[in-house]
Amino acid sequence: MAILQEATKEVTCKIVYHGAGMCGKTTSLMYLNHHLPKSQRGRFITLETPTERTLYFDFLPVITEARGYKFRYLLFTTPGQDYYEATRKLILKGADGIVLVVDSQRNRLTENHSSVEILEKTLYELGQHPDLMPRVFQYNKRDLTDIVPLEEAERLFNSRHALSFPAVARTGQGVYETFLTIAKMALSKLTSPEGESRMGDMFKSTVITADESMKFKLNLARLNEEAGAAASLLVDESSGLISHRGEIPMKDYETLGALLACNFTAAQELSFNISHLGFTGILQRGAKWSLTASRVDLRRFLVVITEGYGDQRRLRNALGYSRGILAAQLHQVDSMSPSRLRRFGELFSSVSHVAISDMAGGA
């Protein structure tokens, strides 16, 4: 699901790279991270693991501006191994576009098949019809011997006739083209209200007006005051940061938002695994800062950052009060978003075209 912020003229989309283990998802992101200009990318995060496999996700924000609008694409990879099925599902939640990375080697046919099937199954489980999800195939490792010819690969995996690109992620061949195409498709979906209205609940986009942004900020400021917090953030589970207020020494709120989103989603899933009830709070405690997260509605949560442990009782009371108000505001945003999207449709179709063209020139 994308978030459109009228006040800041920002559009945030989530693109997920999905595929079998070791097929080149992380390598594709690494290539983009290395070759995009610094102004067009944020911090690349690859979670530390004792193996070369992706444990939960890799993350790269790609940013571009056009006609006063800022387009932010949050690129995620899913873990390929079956063992991490539980975390893979979480990353696909709220995606605006999917790149299906296929390992072209003949001996990986079974894994590729399984990965395509898993994607469809997971999307159904998340309440999203796969046909409506923008997707692009990236046939990777085309430089190796004993690979499946492209025509055969198309026949085997691409039954829905999505766009596809031959690629060598290691050298970057086809990686950029694939990304540009999926970015464009994700924005096209956003600017087509008919397509957007048929998306599942977890995949519907949100339009936040300038007035609503201001209200969010005021509420967060009050929360900070009442809870004795240094800062607080309103975060969407799939698209990261919605709003923030307060001051902490590290100002990378975007990375913080994306990490918190993934962190909270995994915690919720873990909770459902234990008792079929979501957690009401998550506390992360370090030597200097504590982070307390609390659910607001089905898709959003609040994070309060306090110095030290903070006054937990005071914090809980303040959180309880703010959650109610913010939930009501977000409900209004959700109910108004479909009609607002129609208003934005024409504007974004032209802006998105420029945004993508600019990025192609910059890389």
Next chain:
Amino acid sequence: MTSPDTNVGFVLDSAQQTRVAGLMERILDELPQGYSVLIDRAGRIVNVCHEPVGVQLEALSALSAGCYATTNELAKVMGEEEYSLLFRQEDDNQVYVWPVADRALLVVLLKTSRGVEMLEERLGGPMGRELVAMVRTAKLPDRPTPPPRIVIEEIPYEVRTRTRNLTALITSLQTRMPEKFNDEIKRVLLKAREEIIKSITAQDWRRTMGVCEWCRQWLFGQLNLSATVEPRKILPRLYIEVFSYLHGVLTGFISSERLTDLYRKTYTIVAKRRPWVCLSDSCVTADGIDARILWERAAEQYSDIMQLAREFVPAVDEMVRELVRVVYVGRGGEGRNRVLQGAKEILARYRNELLALGLEGVAGEGWLLLNIKSE
């Protein structure tokens, strides 16, 4: 209790396994309806204490590891070393995730909120310290460290060259003297490889170069190669012989006056590209280019003899290449191939000494050693 997965990031022997299990029991002692799982950082189960009913342990482990990995990253963004993690469900289920050294996570599930403080106290006290010590001293599994998650362009040129040279050296030595590569040498080399990969992943370039150099010297020591050979003896001698051979060929079709001029021009061309090696044209004589004088002049500028060797070889190789080009013009492709063959025969005679220097078989950026390609 489940048996340990052989794929986990560390291996506990049976005695350690028993001690860890006992310790996990003691940590949970008297805590209300508690159970715990010890997992590695990739989410694979090491040990379970009081297995919970109706909970998918694999999902619990993978999610805990994923969640903690993001927490760890959050800690970095917040400028902290590490976070502990607590999930709350009002007064019902509580999940506490505690980092054990930098290798494992202890996931504790409690049925009520009572007990969290007691648990934190225990983990912060002697029991926690004992668990950390045990996990820290556990052996690494017998599997190679995965390749670094970094693109080649991100590795500095010098580091790339060193690692490539080391690989080429080891391959060459293994081909030439396989009988000397006993299990101990193989074990140390594998360990060095893992260290190099780890330091590259951490982008600790100083450490990468240090391990490469240590490994090279250690290997020479083990194979009794390093004691007798020095670059200042072997390299000038090799190139003197090569230039002398080339001079013999060139005098066959170029007059001696023009030859001196040719050597001077060759020297000048290379000196423009590599002024730090070509410091004085006193090395140019009527009989060719005197590699010893060239070396001695350059040596005045270098404190590190191996660094000089690394600069000297490509510079002199370039001079040889220029002269081979002249042979090609005068004697055609056949003549050039003959000259190259001759130069390589000279190189072959020096193979063992070059091997001891770690130069044999090295042909890449910076190190050419007469690896002159056909044009």
